[in-house]
Amino acid sequence: MGRRLLLGFIALPALARQAAAHAVVVASDPPAGAVLAAAPRHVTLRFNSRIDHARSRLLLVGPEGAQVPLDLAPEAEPALLAADLAPDAALAPGAWRLRWQVLAVDGHITRGDVPFTLQPR
């Protein structure tokens, strides 16, 4: 499963060349495939183009389908999406995905997952 998601993430820049205005992720924190010893306190996604923050969403999807919606940080930069995790957010160890959906300025919605792993404590 993780392998398929990782390949999907890598394939996105190729799509971006075909339709330059679509928003795709060019960098993320945590990076795709990261193995983390503790839950991230903060997540960021950088896109190749401006996005409509009001119509964009971030969600953490965890082992066993656990879902943790994230509140987007106030718009800092036009191409950046960021969120702080709640201080009391307890994320189970295992395979997680940072799931994003954004609306680009060209009116197109794109979505994807950034997979990462939380190690057992």
Ligand SMILES: [Cu+2]
């Ligand atoms: Cu587009």
